[in-house]
Amino acid sequence: MPIIELNNVNKGFGPASNRSEVLADINLSIEENEFVAIVGFSGSGKSTLVNLLTGLEIPDTGTVTFEEKPVTGPHSDRGIVFQNYSLLPWLTVTGNVELAVKQVFPQMSKKERRDHVARYIEMVNLTPASWKRPKELSGGMRQRVSVARTLAMQPKLLLLDEPLGALDALTRAQLQDEILNIWDQEKKTVVLITNDVDEAVLMADRIIPLTPGPQATLGKEFRVDLQRPRDRTTLNFNPEFKKIRNTVTQYLMELNDEAKRLAPVKDLPLPDIHPIQFVA
Amino acid sequence: MKKFKHILLKTLDVAALSVFEPIVRLCYGEDPRAQLRKIGKFILIPIVAFILFLGVWHVTASGIETKFGKMPTPGVTWEQTKVMVGQVFENRRSEKAFYVEQKTKAQEHETKAAQYAAAAELPKNASQKEAFLAESNAQAELAVNARSATFAGTPTIIYRVVHSLKTVFLGFMLATLIALPIGILCGLNPVFMAAASPIIQIFKPVSPVAWVPIAMILVGALYSGSSMQPAMLSSAIVVAMCSLWPTLTNTALGVASIDKDHLNVAKVLRLGWWTRLFKIVIPSSLPLIFAGLRISLGVGWMVLIAAELLVQNPGLGQFVWDRFQDNSAAAFGQIFVAIFIIGIIGFFLDRTMIILQRSVSFDAPAGA
DSSP, X not given: OEEEEEEEEEEEESOGGGOXXXXXXXXXXXXXXXXXXXXXXXXXXXXXXXXXXXXXXXXXXXXXXXXXXXXXXXXXXXXXXXXXXXXOTTSOHHHHHHHHHHHHOTTOOHHHHHHHHHHHHHHTTOGGGTTSOGGGSOHHHHHHHHHHHHHHTXXXXXXXXXXXXXXXXXHHHHHHHHHHHHHHHHTOEEEEEESXXXXXXXXXXXXXXXXXXXXXXXXXXXXOOOOSSOOHHXXXXXXXXXXXXXXXXXXXXXXXXXXXXXXXXXXXXXXXXXXXXXXO | OHHHHHHHHHHHHHTTOGGGHHHXXXXXXXSHHHHHHHHIIIIIHHHHHHHHHHHHHHHHHHTOEETTEEOOOHHHHHHHHHHHHHHHHHHHHHHHHHHHHHXXXXXXXXXXXXXXXXHHHSSOXXXXXHHHHHXXXXXXXXXXXXXXXXXXXXXXXXXXXXXXXXXXXXXXXXXXXXXXXXXXXXXXXXXXXXXXXXXXXXXTTOOHHHHHHHHHHHHHHHOOOSSSOHXXXXXXXXXXXXHHHHHHHHXXXXXXXXXXXXXXXXXXXXXXXXXXXXXXXXXXXXXXXXXXXXXXXXXXXXXXXXXXXXXXXXXXXHHHHHHHHHOSHHXXXXXXXXXXXXXXXXXXXXXXXXXXXXXHOTTSOTTO
């Protein structure tokens, strides 16, 4: 039984006269405990897709169903980690996580809540900085807070919207490993939105490309059957890893070329006019 | 030691007094030449500028002859400052003397009352006894009156400053209580904003002086309490009417321009309306709200002096008017002293608000 399903989903923005159809005919089905990566170019509608999964947006046509019930709005069962962290700058690390915990588990006693918050902060290795405010943290640390906040809500489905996009390569690698560890421990369903094929191959069970917009749709999917845990140091020499990476990259490049070819030609014919010669 | 220096520098920064930072650094021997240069530029030069200002004032004032005599020079103003300080002490002395006197009076009456009461106990005829008792009661009452009498000297400058501060805070509180909720509603709801906008636009530019008669008439008609002088209430209302606008508009702006990411957090967490308001909306607009409050208090303090002058609320404004009525060179000098007092208090009020504003600004580094 799939945990979340999208059926013939279309989504566009703007008034009828100037409408841009962002997503068209999206069909997606994700099984429990799966790690799915959705890869796409920037501007292809990845964020719209993740908003649909979260419930922040409702499809124009088609259905989004979570555990066989239609999605009508956000729910704590579907936790999202935003690309830009979205932390509340006036709260400390603990405060940010606590706000979410208070909301999702209102019945918790004060002590239970404190322990719960502390556990998730520990999980992302931020205990020493738990009293700091987001402004005092590096990008990687901020994203960790965001991950802790979302995990603390104990969602069944974890949506990661380009969570590592703004980080430097080293921090990125470190956080990828941490996310994989957590996924391994907590056994959650994860949807990772990314524009990095390497990241997708390293982390996911299944890679689904999103074709370039407008009217983006999901392309041919690729299974990644690499042994877990995947070790990034040896992975570069793994022929299977290389093969998948190349196929996916190749596929994306072809999609891009095709999109460019199919894009309407916007050459405006120039009128045949000449400037008048003024003679002083 | 190093930690103490850090705390000191931080305090200066928070209090917006970072001009004095080089002095602290110099005391700790940190790059003395650079610090001295900074002290010269940003402390010595302002001092020189102020001395120059005093010079210009002196020269200009000496050449102006008014019906109150010469226009007060810095020297005369300083003399009058000393006179006013002297009056404060003088007043305190006479106040003390007054209470001592009242106390002895009361004691005299009490002994007399006791004597009459004792006399009434002696066997006499009934009418005499009654007369003694009545006299005893009258004396006892005089004693009570003497004890409860309050000193009614002319209000000193200290009394006036305190009274003005009380009035301005009353007005400022009123303004805040009105402006915050309306500002938040305006920021949350564009329709409410559109509805409130014409009203705000019309009343915002009204001069404080125009509100004075309205406030006086309304207080006269509606206020019958005795806990506060009507003049104080009228002045506070005028202050409120003029100082609520900056808070209102800033609050509306702060609430309306809340970061979309923060609203997304609220949506994803499915916060209720009140939780969203108190956990997301208000905290995120606090820096702007406090910027508004700071401007409001500044406006309020300015308006207060004019209001007091017209309403005759016994604060600094009335002091200025009293001195003007006094028609003497000394009184003219005291008006100048009042100007400096008003300015310096205004400065400290502003500083206090800056510190508050910084303490709620989440952009500032920790500890600020």
